[in-house]
Amino acid sequence: MDSIPFRRETTWYGGRGLFATEPIPKGTLLHTCPAPYASVIYRVFRKEVCGHCFAYSFDARRNAWNVKLEAGSGIWFCGEKCRDDWIRDENVGQLIGGMNVAVDKLAKNMDKRAAGQIFPPELLVSNMTQEVIDRAWADAESASLPTDAQAGSAPVLEELELDTVRFLLSAVVRRYIEDSAQTAPLLNSWADLLQLQNNELQYICGRPYVLASQLRIYAFIRRIVSSVPLLAPYLATSETVRAVLARDQGNVFGMYEMSQEGDSEMLGWSMYVSASYFNHDCAPNVRKERAGRALLFYTTRDVDLGEELCISYIDITDTVADRRKELSLNWYFDCVCQRCKRELEKT
Ligand SMILES: C[S@@+](CC[C@H](N)C(=O)[O-])C[C@H]1O[C@@H](n2cnc3c(N)ncnc32)[C@H](O)[C@@H]1O
Numbered sequence: 001m002d003s004i005p006f007r008r009e010t011t012w013y014g015g016r017g018l019f020a021t022e023p024i025p026k027g028t029l030l031h032t033c034p035a036p037y038a039s040v041i042y043r044v045f046r047k048e049v050c051g052h053c054f055a056y057s058f059d060a061r062r063n064a065w066n067v068k069l070e071a072g073s074g075i076w077f078c079g080e081k082c083r084d085d086w087i088r089d090e091n092v093g094q095l096i097g098g099m100n101v102a103v104d105k106l107a108k109n110m111d112k113r114a115a116g117q118i119f120p121p122e123l124l125v126s127n128m129t130q131e132v133i134d135r136a137w138a139d140a141e142s143a144s145l146p147t148d149a150q151a152g153s154a155p156v157l158e159e160l161e162l163d164t165v166r167f168l169l170s171a172v173v174r175r176y177i178e179d180s181a182q183t184a185p186l187l188n189s190w191a192d193l194l195q196l197q198n199n200e201l202q203y204i205c206g207r208p209y210v211l212a213s214q215l216r217i218y219a220f221i222r223r224i225v226s227s228v229p230l231l232a233p234y235l236a237t238s239e240t241v242r243a244v245l246a247r248d249q250g251n252v253f254g255m256y257e258m259s260q261e262g263d264s265e266m267l268g269w270s271m272y273v274s275a276s277y278f279n280h281d282c283a284p285n286v287r288k289e290r291a292g293r294a295l296l297f298y299t300t301r302d303v304d305l306g307e308e309l310c311i312s313y314i315d316i317t318d319t320v321a322d323r324r325k326e327l328s329l330n331w332y333f334d335c336v337c338q339r340c341k342r343e344l345e346k347t
Pocket residue numbers: 013014015016017196197250251276277278279280281331332333334335336337
């Protein structure tokens with residue numbers, strides 16, 4: 001099929017979705033996202049997973065990890081091709097490698113005894129509003145950067161927060177690459193990313209402690225980037241970091257590796273902008289497949305003209321109650337799909 005057989009439209013239940021513009025046979029490759037806009041491999045997997053193609057690279061025959069380090073980057077690769085492609089496409093100006101090393105260095109200097117501390121405590125309010133959030137970010141922006149004499153006073157971050165730092169930095173570098181036009185955006189631009197659903201208020205209202213965590217992350221990133229003149233403009237305000245954080249929840253994809261036994265392990269997460277327009281259905285007609293850095297979307301059955309194209313965000317073998325709970329808790333919506341409707345009517 002030469003043309004794209006779907007288009008983006010407003011759904012009857014709010015927001016946008018993708019709808020078939022012609023009948024589409026089962027097994028059709030609908031959409032390919034060649035590379036994520038931003039991504040991170042969990043630190044614990046960094047030496048086991050290729051930093052470019054995201055392959056889990058344990059060599060069972062040699063009982064050894066197959067991944068080779070690109071010196072000075074803090075990133076490991078399954079082989080030379082991935083390393084060279086990464087240097088060419090991702091590590092423009094050695095920014096990502098440099099950022100990774102700087103994150104590791106600053107993280108080492110954190111006072112681990114203080115890990116987990118939550119501040120400022122006044123942000124732990126249960127009646128979180130957009131106004132409280134906006135004010136907190138404005139205060140964080142106007143806070144002055146520590147002087148060299150205070151170099152040891154880096155904000156203390158937990159492991160997942162440090163992974164979030166790396167995820168955000170990958171977005172900052174991607175934005176810089178786009179602006180400096182060193183390579184054309186592969187598929188999605190910063191402007192496209194900004195069009196994604198913003199879940200900031202829902203996320204923070206549901207988990208008020210997240211706001212203080214996000215501000216610590218921003219303070220940590222400012223410390224790292226203040227010494228990199230090319231990236232400093234993106235951190236002068238909180239716009240870039242806040243925009244990505246607001247779209248992280250509810251729009252990103254887990255990076256999974258399937259074992260031969262059929263278990264899946266989450267290795268990290270990534271943001272593929274165009275792929276985020278697939279809504280959820282508990283009886284989906286589209287499945288996604290990761291092929292290296294790319295995400296591919298295939299129809300799982302024949303689709304009629306005008307039908308919405310949906311993937312599943314969760315384990316659809318769960319009961320209707322469990323599915324709805326999961327979607328509400330972690331995806332912030334009440335599912336309107338026909339399967340939920342049918343199953344709810346029976347209960
Ligand atoms: C990844 S986004 C999908 C694109 C989104 N509709 C938009 O306009 O940006 C996920 C959001 O879409 C909506 N959504 C997706 N599947 C849904 C469903 N089955 N029922 C109700 N809302 C759904 C929810 O607002 C959810 O937070």
